[in-house]
Amino acid sequence: ARPVSVPRGAAGPVPHPPSTPAGRARLSSAEPRARGGRSGEEEEEEEEEAAEKEEGCYQLYPGHIPTSPLQKALLAAGSALMALYDPYRHDMVAVLGETTGCLALPSLRDKMKHHPEGYRILQERPRIRLSTLDMARLQGLPDGTLGREYVRFLEDNKVSPDTRMPPKFVDDEELAYVIQRYREVHDLMHTLLGMPTNMLGEVVVKWFEAVQTGLPMCVLGAAFGPVRLSARKLQVLATELVPWAIRSGRNASCILNVYYEQRWEQPVESLREEIGIFPPP
């Protein structure tokens, strides 16, 4: 028996994953009562009903766009080409991940379920966002701790955790959370691996993630990313960075099974050792 997940009031409807058509039907009749009189939500309800009418599926979570298998295939191909053509289209990389992750995401979710910390993450569904992080406290932590290094990474590379795209094309709302978690943990990967956000750093992190998660998007990114690098960088990549990334990826336990929000005070070195990431070259 699956325990009931804690409802996240701010994030939208209670995530009772409907596993049967009857379950979905109940969700439909419950909605109008739950949504009361707010016009914005009524529109969302209408969009959901409209989406239902078109595709025969529900909108399973806010932002969900139900898609047919043909549409997913076209999206996967189109987003792959567009991401190669214009590497700044991060949304295309995200879409590629969602449309091709149908095998890797369930296996990641199962890895999380069978691990105590991962299981807790699936239950509590923490989100890494500027609104949930206490930046002042993290900056105040001593150097070398995860929190301090993470904030330093965000500042040095001028990135923010809020730029991660919410999932749209994943047809299971728990898997949607898994991929969302993977995206939000990506910056922490940069911190743990000590890699910057330039093309070279991103490729190295992709290799690590490809070994860790098996997501086709990571594999493709790892394989095709280097296409845009100079010869010198390619050499460094091939001789030092990639072998290290692969070794670490193989050795490390699942990175999604770490409750990072509860480990801001832990030193990066100790966390690396605990997970099994070798020190960066």
Added chain:
Amino acid sequence: AAAGLCPCRALLIRRGGALRALCGSVRGFAAGPETHFGFQTVTEAERREKIYQVFESVAKKYDVMNDSMTLGIHRVWKDILVHKMNPSPGTLLLDVAGGTGDIAFRFINYVRSVRERQLQRKLRHSQNLSWQEISESYQEDKSKSLGDSQVVVCDINKEMLKVGKQKAQHLGYSEGLSWVLGNAEELPFDDDKFDVYTIAFGIRNVTRIDLALQEAYRVLKPGGRFLCLEFSHVSNPLLSRLYDLYSFQVIPVLGEVIAGDWKSYQYLVESIRRFPPQEEFKAMVEDAGFFKVDYQNLNSGIVAIHSGFKL
């Protein structure tokens, strides 16, 4: 997963429809008459707002998307519209929902080439003039390369007009071109002003089509022509199925990949299905007071040009 839901789908849609009607009637008291936004039911005010947002978000990629969705064929459709119009120099055109200027630029090109031919003919007749007289005639003709023709591009959306103006600058169109922010349902122009009124791929986004048609009638001069280029209904069953498949499966994907906006293009294909078919629209045009209303199907009805005259 979708296949598994099929038996339940019919049941759910019926129930969903009843619930929606209930919610709709409750809300109707508050916010005005009901209309459609794609396949959704919304109030008129909501529809106008949503459509404004759709075009605000797609404005920059509008032309790229048109080319990819129609594989460039939309250019041919617009060319056919302007050829059908056959404007002579001195024509005053109002292009409503003309946003990025496609019809306006084609109009200018057409009038320019007609004008050039006129000038060439004049020159051939005046080959016995002295060189002084010929150079003088160049001076006066240069200032009238369009022959007093003018086009006013009117659009309700600021972003679309912005893109249009930038395009005009980039392509070198300046003479005889004006850009006006206005609503097709309530045009900011006086009665009996224009020779031709065009609306290309715009009228299906208007919330009250009847008002737009009435406004079109009002601002046209007697003898003026109404021309509407719009997606319409395909009667051929095989083509219709292929067209539906392409519209619903491919176009939103193109929207996501090229413009990063699935929902706007989902709205687009739904709004095409919601627009009245050729005969019904012809009746609406006649209701506004136009005479000799006719339509021409392009590509078996994927697109139709409706034409009418104010007498």
